[in-house]
Amino acid sequence: MGLIxxxxxxxxxxxxxxxxxxxxxxxxxxxxxxxxxxEAMIMAAAETQQAxxxxxxxxxxxxxxxxxxxxxMARLLGLVMDEQEKERAxxxxxxxx
Numbered sequence: 001m002g003l004i005x006x007x008x009x010x011x012x013x014x015x016x017x018x019x020x021x022x023x024x025x026x027x028x029x030x031x032x033x034x035x036x037x038x039e040a041m042i043m044a045a046a047e048t049q050q051a052x053x054x055x056x057x058x059x060x061x062x063x064x065x066x067x068x069x070x071x072x073m074a075r076l077l078g079l080v081m082d083e084q085e086k087e088r089a090x091x092x093x094x095x096x097x
Contacts, residue, residue, distance in 0.1 A: 042058060045058055045061040046058040046060075
């Protein structure tokens with residue numbers, strides 16, 4: 001319930017229009033990348049000068065990243081490891097069924 005005052009100084013009591021839905025799926029705001037954008041980013045990283053200085057390709061770029069920005073590399077490794085654990089758990093779940 002909310003109390004508002006109009007221009008003519010009349011106070012109105014308004015009901016909250018939001019209804020709670022206990023079983024509703026929560027709203028998620030995720031950034032989704034298309035496969036083309038994902039592949040373009042990988043190709044661009046693999047072709048940088050830093051990548052060629054560290055052995056070439058995407059592995060060379062990640063070597064450069066690990067040396068120059070270890071905190072960022074740690075976060076990326078955390079994401080990759082999290083995804084791998086999810087895949088392993090899903091594979092184990094499917095195997096048990």
